[in-house]
Amino acid sequence: MEASGFLVGPPVFKTGEAEHLGLAGSIPVRLRHSYIPCSTEVPMSSQDPRSRIPRTDTLLASPAVVDASARLGADTVRRLVIAAQERARHGEIEPEQVPDVLAQSLQAGRATRLRPVINATGVVIHTNLGRAPLSAAAVDAVQAAAGYVDVELDLATGTRSKRGVAARAALLAGCPDAEEALVVNNGAAALVLATTALAQGREIIVSRGELIEIGAGFRLPDLIASTGARLREVGTTNRTHLKDYASAIGPDTGAILKVHPSNFRVDGFTSAAAIDELHDLATQHEVPLIVDLGSGLLAPDPLLPDEPDATSALGAGADVVTASGDKLLGGPQAGIALGRKAIVDRMATHPLARAVRADKVALAALEATLTGPATPTATALHADPDRLRARADALAAAVGGEVVPHDGRVGGGGAPGVPLPGWAVSLPENTAAALRLGDPAVLPRVHGGACLVDPRCVPESEDGPLTAAVQAALAH
Numbered sequence: 001m002e003a004s005g006f007l008v009g010p011p012v013f014k015t016g017e018a019e020h021l022g023l024a025g026s027i028p029v030r031l032r033h034s035y036i037p038c039s040t041e042v043p044m045s046s047q048d049p050r051s052r053i054p055r056t057d058t059l060l061a062s063p064a065v066v067d068a069s070a071r072l073g074a075d076t077v078r079r080l081v082i083a084a085q086e087r088a089r090h091g092e093i094e095p096e097q098v099p100d101v102l103a104q105s106l107q108a109g110r111a112t113r114l115r116p117v118i119n120a121t122g123v124v125i126h127t128n129l130g131r132a133p134l135s136a137a138a139v140d141a142v143q144a145a146a147g148y149v150d151v152e153l154d155l156a157t158g159t160r161s162k163r164g165v166a167a168r169a170a171l172l173a174g175c176p177d178a179e180e181a182l183v184v185n186n187g188a189a190a191l192v193l194a195t196t197a198l199a200q201g202r203e204i205i206v207s208r209g210e211l212i213e214i215g216a217g218f219r220l221p222d223l224i225a226s227t228g229a230r231l232r233e234v235g236t237t238n239r240t241h242l243k244d245y246a247s248a249i250g251p252d253t254g255a256i257l258k259v260h261p262s263n264f265r266v267d268g269f270t271s272a273a274a275i276d277e278l279h280d281l282a283t284q285h286e287v288p289l290i291v292d293l294g295s296g297l298l299a300p301d302p303l304l305p306d307e308p309d310a311t312s313a314l315g316a317g318a319d320v321v322t323a324s325g326d327k328l329l330g331g332p333q334a335g336i337a338l339g340r341k342a343i344v345d346r347m348a349t350h351p352l353a354r355a356v357r358a359d360k361v362a363l364a365a366l367e368a369t370l371t372g373p374a375t376p377t378a379t380a381l382h383a384d385p386d387r388l389r390a391r392a393d394a395l396a397a398a399v400g401g402e403v404v405p406h407d408g409r410v411g412g413g414g415a416p417g418v419p420l421p422g423w424a425v426s427l428p429e430n431t432a433a434a435l436r437l438g439d440p441a442v443l444p445r446v447h448g449g450a451c452l453v454d455p456r457c458v459p460e461s462e463d464g465p466l467t468a469a470v471q472a473a474l475a476h
Helices: 015-020 056-060 063-072 074-089 095-108 136-145 165-174 187-199 220-225 242-248 275-285 310-315 341-348 360-371 376-381 385-399 431-436 460-474
Strands: 005-008 034-037 117-120 123-125 180-184 203-207 230-234 253-259 289-294 320-324 335-339 402-405 409-411 423-428 441-447 450-453
Touching: 056 063, 056 074, 056 095, 063 074, 063 095, 074 095, 117 460, 123 376, 136 360, 165 180, 165 360, 180 187, 180 341, 180 360, 187 203, 187 220, 187 253, 187 289, 187 320, 187 335, 187 341, 203 220, 203 242, 220 230, 230 242, 242 275, 253 275, 275 289, 289 310, 310 320, 310 335, 320 341, 335 341, 385 402, 385 423, 385 460, 423 460, 431 441, 431 450, 431 460, 441 460
Parallel strands: 117 441, 123 409, 203 230, 203 253, 253 289, 289 320
Antiparallel strands: 005 034, 180 335, 320 335, 402 423, 423 450, 441 450
């Protein structure tokens, strides 16, 4: 039982209650009891095993718990202490096991409820798993940026400097065709900032075939309409010609927008105006040409010949291109704008730029992504199929199952329909749930009545933990 306090002094009554009990005139009328709080823990019989559960204050005072409080926070540690005690109260463990169970919880405890997951789906840019995994260089950069850093300070002069100078320089080095670069907090923000700064209150001409819906139900028309610009739709779903854009241009035109429909393909009787054609039209009418790439490639990738890149788009005449940093670029969540200096400067000085700017951690991670070694995204995309087969064979030899051909995917709306040839280990379908709930958590692909474990996106250094996780799931 738990008690919240006890009463002191004689019982008291309201006037009517005293008269009803025949005590009128004998007791002064008072409206409230005196109340003194006491401990919430009521002593139990020494024969009750729950009485052997270590006290909360004793557990909190132990050196291991004090150290964990500094790492995880006092509230988190207190919850772990109470959870261990509750397991003993419910008979799940013996009271004497509470300290050991607590120690295990503290060791596995994390400062965030986000759990690391081994991606065994074969989908490289997996939105539900946070898109691109950071490189070791980017992780080091994040740690370096966690404290005080010179994100807006010139240490030589002690005066304020331009924000994100190093990340900007790295972007310009990776895309020499750009005169200027700007980093914001995500790809949608880069596009919203471009349309707001360049065409707020005016018309933006866009093909009907490019009015796409991006993740989580967000639609491009709604996104742009929120900026105060007005969409002027031209052409049809499958065919839009240069003359359609030309017919729509007028004194109220603020910009021409071309969007790469990255998460779907339209095949067959199709037509679209090229960037160089739109550049000539935009130049003639003195309106900017915005090209939204989405995927974040800075240069062409032979593996993905139909995926647009910033260098090619700028070379063809785009005034500014916008893209994401956490897709094919393989970096942190960020929005990137590259293009003519006059255009990018208009975006950078617009009041909205302050609301969507990138933080110091994203800037540091982006710089390291651009200047460091190959990213995990690039490694997974260009994985050798023969090496993937050898890794799948080794996993199957250790856990059982059948090695089957399995095409990976780019994911994240990039290169839809482009297969990435590889291999997977086929296991019983019910293995998938045990893998997801294991430690470490593993996300396989469930397809055709089977649980498919694909090593493409798994760093080779994690092959051991992956094997152990599969073995534990099969034994579950």
